[in-house]
Amino acid sequence: MLSMLTLVACKENEIETFEDESSLFFFRSIYSTNSKDAPQLDSTSYSFFLGGAIQVDTVWLDVLLTGMPSGEARSLLIVQSNAGEPDAAIAGVHYVAFDNSYVASRMVMPANEVVATIPIIMTRTSEMDTKEFRLDLEIMPNEYFVQGIKDRTKYTVKITAKATKPVKWDAPNSYKATFGEWGQEKMRFIIEYVGYNTFDEDLITDYRYYLQLKAREKLAEFEALNGPIYEADGTRVEFPEAN
Amino acid sequence: MKQIIIYLYAILLGVSFVGCVEDTGNYDYEDPAVVAPTIKSGIEENYSVLVLEDLVIDPAIEGDESLYDYVWYAYPGTITSSTPSDTLSVTKKLDYTVSLEPGTYQLVFKVTDKTNGTSAFYKSKLVVASFFSEGYYVLKYENGYTDVDFVDRNGLVNANVLKAINGESLPGKPIRATYEYNQYSYYVYDAEGNRTRKNLQPAYMVCTDDDLGIYEGTSMKQLKRWNDAFLEVPAIKKPQGVWANTSGFMLMNNNAVHFEYIGGGGGGEFGYAYPNEGIKLNSIVAVGSSSCLCYDDNAGEFVGYYVQKHFAIKNAIESASPLTLKPVGEVYFTNCDLIYMGVQPYSSTSNGGTYAIVKDRATGVASLWIINVSIMQNYYAMYDNGYRGRTIPESFDVVNGKVFAIQGYGVLSTPPAYSGVIYYSKGDNVVHYYNPSNQTEKKNVVTIPADEEIVHLAHSSDPSTVTPVDEFSILSNKGGNWVLRVYHREGSTPDINPTVVKSYTGTGLAKNFIYRNSGTRITY
Numbered sequence: 001m002l003s004m005l006t007l008v009a010c011k012e013n014e015i016e017t018f019e020d021e022s023s024l025f026f027f028r029s030i031y032s033t034n035s036k037d038a039p040q041l042d043s044t045s046y047s048f049f050l051g052g053a054i055q056v057d058t059v060w061l062d063v064l065l066t067g068m069p070s071g072e073a074r075s076l077l078i079v080q081s082n083a084g085e086p087d088a089a090i091a092g093v094h095y096v097a098f099d100n101s102y103v104a105s106r107m108v109m110p111a112n113e114v115v116a117t118i119p120i121i122m123t124r125t126s127e128m129d130t131k132e133f134r135l136d137l138e139i140m141p142n143e144y145f146v147q148g149i150k151d152r153t154k155y156t157v158k159i160t161a162k163a164t165k166p167v168k169w170d171a172p173n174s175y176k177a178t179f180g181e182w183g184q185e186k187m188r189f190i191i192e193y194v195g196y197n198t199f200d201e202d203l204i205t206d207y208r209y210y211l212q213l214k215a216r217e218k219l220a221e222f223e224a225l226n227g228p229i230y231e232a233d234g235t236r237v238e239f240p241e242a243n
Numbered sequence: 244m245k246q247i248i249i250y251l252y253a254i255l256l257g258v259s260f261v262g263c264v265e266d267t268g269n270y271d272y273e274d275p276a277v278v279a280p281t282i283k284s285g286i287e288e289n290y291s292v293l294v295l296e297d298l299v300i301d302p303a304i305e306g307d308e309s310l311y312d313y314v315w316y317a318y319p320g321t322i323t324s325s326t327p328s329d330t331l332s333v334t335k336k337l338d339y340t341v342s343l344e345p346g347t348y349q350l351v352f353k354v355t356d357k358t359n360g361t362s363a364f365y366k367s368k369l370v371v372a373s374f375f376s377e378g379y380y381v382l383k384y385e386n387g388y389t390d391v392d393f394v395d396r397n398g399l400v401n402a403n404v405l406k407a408i409n410g411e412s413l414p415g416k417p418i419r420a421t422y423e424y425n426q427y428s429y430y431v432y433d434a435e436g437n438r439t440r441k442n443l444q445p446a447y448m449v450c451t452d453d454d455l456g457i458y459e460g461t462s463m464k465q466l467k468r469w470n471d472a473f474l475e476v477p478a479i480k481k482p483q484g485v486w487a488n489t490s491g492f493m494l495m496n497n498n499a500v501h502f503e504y505i506g507g508g509g510g511g512e513f514g515y516a517y518p519n520e521g522i523k524l525n526s527i528v529a530v531g532s533s534s535c536l537c538y539d540d541n542a543g544e545f546v547g548y549y550v551q552k553h554f555a556i557k558n559a560i561e562s563a564s565p566l567t568l569k570p571v572g573e574v575y576f577t578n579c580d581l582i583y584m585g586v587q588p589y590s591s592t593s594n595g596g597t598y599a600i601v602k603d604r605a606t607g608v609a610s611l612w613i614i615n616v617s618i619m620q621n622y623y624a625m626y627d628n629g630y631r632g633r634t635i636p637e638s639f640d641v642v643n644g645k646v647f648a649i650q651g652y653g654v655l656s657t658p659p660a661y662s663g664v665i666y667y668s669k670g671d672n673v674v675h676y677y678n679p680s681n682q683t684e685k686k687n688v689v690t691i692p693a694d695e696e697i698v699h700l701a702h703s704s705d706p707s708t709v710t711p712v713d714e715f716s717i718l719s720n721k722g723g724n725w726v727l728r729v730y731h732r733e734g735s736t737p738d739i740n741p742t743v744v745k746s747y748t749g750t751g752l753a754k755n756f757i758y759r760n761s762g763t764r765i766t767y
Contacts, residue, residue, distance in 0.1 A: 206507030213515035
C-alpha cells in the first residue's frame with residue numbers, strides 16, 4: 001500500500017489549458033485606468049468645451065482578450081448599436097467611421113497581445129454646442145472571437161460641446177470654494193484666461209488659493225478692457241475674494 | 244521473508260526520495276577567501292560626524308590595489324526596497340566633505356576584483372549630526388555673488404557655505420535671509436520617480452535682487468531656486484525679500500506678496516501674487532502668523548496680508564475688549580513715511596508686538612505705533628491695542644536712524660506696550676537707543692572703530708531655550724570685510740556692556756545676519 005502511494009505521489013500533475021473560444025470584453029475598473037491612463041467604466045462623457053478650440057479629439061478604449069494570444073493580428077468587430085435612434089451619433093459626422101482605414105487598422109488584437117486599444121475619433125459640430133450625441137458600442141462575434149463577459153460587451157461614449165457642470169464642482173473645498181457658483185461663461189473664462197481645464201482633480205489648499213487669486217486678477221484685467229462678463233441668465237461672472 | 248520484503252520496500256522508498264533530490268551539477272567551486280578581495284584593516288565599526296566635516300578613511304587591501312575597483316556609499320539606517328543610496332567616492336581612500344542630511348546611515352565600502360568580478364564589503368554605522376543648528380549666518384556679497392559665512396558653535400567662520408554645500412553661490416546682491424524650523428514642505432523622488440512629501444521641515448531661504456535659494460534647514464542642501472519655487476513663476480523677476488511667518492513663508496516680488504503656506508498641502512512653492520491694488524510696497528515687513536504687516540509707500544499707511552484672505556487688509560479696529568473688536572474700515576493714519584518697523588522678540592515665536600515709526604509728510608511729526616499683527620488673521624484688520632501713535636519728540640534722533648533693533652522682552656509672556664527700547668545707528672559706527680516708555684533717548688551706547696559702518700543690529704532674546712539667549716550683536720563692514728561683535732547687556736537694563744564678548748570677521752560686504760539657537764523657531 002505504501003509503495004502504491006509513493007508511486008502515485010511521484011506521478012506528474014497535468015495542468016489543464018484554456019480550450020474555449022477566444023472572446024472579447026471592454027476593460028472596466030474603478031481602481032485603475034486603462035492603457036492610455038484614462039478612466040474606463042461603462043461609459044465616457046466627453047465635451048469639446050474643455051478643449052478650447054480643438055475640433056477633433058480621441059477617446060481610447062481598451063478591449064481585453066479571454067483566451068490565448070495569437071501569433072497573428074486578429075480583427076475585432078465593434079459596431080454602433082444605436083444607429084438611427086434619436087440623438088444617436090452619426091458615423092462620418094460626429095465620429096470617424098470604423099471602416100476608415102486608420103480606425104480599421106486599430107480595430108485589431110495585435111499579434112501576441114491580450115489587449116487592444118481602439119480609438120473613437122470624435123469630430124466637433126456646431127450642433128454639439130447645444131446637444132449631446134450618444135454612441136453605443138457593442139462587441140460582436142466574428143471569425144476570431146465571440147462575445148466575452150456578459151455585461152462588458154457594450155460601451156457608451158457621449159459627445160457634446162456644451163459646458164457641463166463638472167461632477168466635482170460642488171464638492172467641499174473644491175471648485176465652488178475656489179471659483180464660486182458654476183456658470184458656462186465663467187467656465188469658459190477659467191479655461192481661456194486662467195488656463196485651467198482639468199475639473200476632475202482634488203484640489204489642495206495651495207492650488208485653490210493660486211487659482212482663485214489668478215482668476216480674480218485675470219478677470220479684473222479683462223473687465224478693465226472689455227467690461228463685465230454675464231451668464232445667459234444675467235448673472236455677472238465674479239470670483240470670491242476669500243475661501 | 245516478509246521481513247525481507249519490507250526492507251526491500253523501505254530501500255525502494257529511500258531511493259525514490261533520493262531520486263527526487265536535484266543534481267548539484269558538475270561545476271568547479273572555489274574558496275571565496277582565495278578569489279574575492281580582502282579588506283585587511285582601516286575601517287571602524289562606528290563613525291560620528293557633523294555636516295561639513297571631512298570624513299577620511301583609508302582602508303588597507305590585500306594584494307595589488309590597482310587590481311580592484313572601489314566605491315563608498317551610504318544609505319539611511321532603515322532599508323526599504325526604494326531606499327536611495329548616496330555614492331560618496333569611487334576611490335579606495337574616502338575623503339568626503341559631509342553633506343548628508345543629519346541622521347543615521349549605513350556606510351558601505353565595496354571592493355570589486357576587476358578580473359573575476361567578485362566583491363567584498365565592509366559596513367559601518369555612520370551618524371551625521373546637525374551642524375547648522377547653532378550659530379550666526381552672515382549674509383554677504385563678494386565677487387558679484389551672495390553667499391553665507393556661517394560662524395559655528397565653536398566660533399569658527401565657515402566661509403561661503405552655499406557654495407561649499409551646493410557648488411554655487413547665488414547671483415545678485417543680498418537682500419535678506421530667513422529661517423523657520425518646522426514650517427516647510429517639499430517633495431522627494433526615488434529612483435523610480437515615486438514622490439514622497441516631507442512635511443514640517445526646517446528651511447532657510449536667501450533672497451537676492453536676482454534670485455531665491457531655498458535650503459534644507461539642517462544640511463543647507465539646496466531644495467529650490469527661483470524657477471522652481473513658484474506654482475507659476477512670475478512674469479517679472481524683481482525680488483524684494485523673503486520672510487518666515489510661523490506658518491510658512493512670504494516672498495515679496497515686483498511689488499506683490501506671495502505666500503508659501505504650510506497648511507496648503509503642496510510641495511513648498513510660493514503661490515500667486517496677492518492683489519496690490521495700486522499699492523507700492525515698502526520692503527520693510529513685520530510678520531505674523533500666516534500674515535504680514537506691510538507698508539504702502541504711495542498712500543503712506545499700513546497694509547496687511549493674510550494668507551486666507553485674498554485682498555489687501557487696510558482696516559483698523561477700535562481699541563476695546565476682545566469681545567467688541569471689529570473693523571471700523573479706517574486706517575490709523577495716512578500720508579506718512581515709514582522710518583522703521585520690526586517685531587519685539589520675547590520668545591522663539593513672537594509675533595505680537597510690532598513697533599513702527601512713521602513720520603507725517605505734511606507736519607513732519609514722527610510717531611511710534613504698536614500693532615498686533617496676529618489679530619489680522621482673526622479679524623482681518625490691524626489692532627493697535629488702543630495705544631494709538633505715541634508722538635516722538637522732535638529733538639530725538641531715532642527718526643534719522645538707518646539700522647534698528649528692538650530690545651527683547653526676555654520673559655515668556657506677551658510684552659507690555661513700549662517695554663522695549665529701539666536701538667539704532669545712523670549708518671556710522673555708533674549705537675544709540677530710544678526708550679518710548681519714558682520718552683528718553685540715550686546716545687553713544689556702543690561705539691565701534693570709526694572706519695567701520697554698522698549694517699545690522701540685533702538683540703537676540705529668547706528665554707525659552709535651555710540656555711536662555713540674551714545677546715546684543717553689531718554687524719559692520721570695514722574695507723571690504725565684515726566684523727561681527729557680540730555683547731551682553733548691563734543686567735536687565737537696555738544698556739550694553741561695551742566689552743566685546745565674542746568677535747568674528749570674514750571677507751565680503753555683509754548685509755545682515757541671522758542667529759540660530761537650537762530652540763529658535765523663527766527669525767525676523
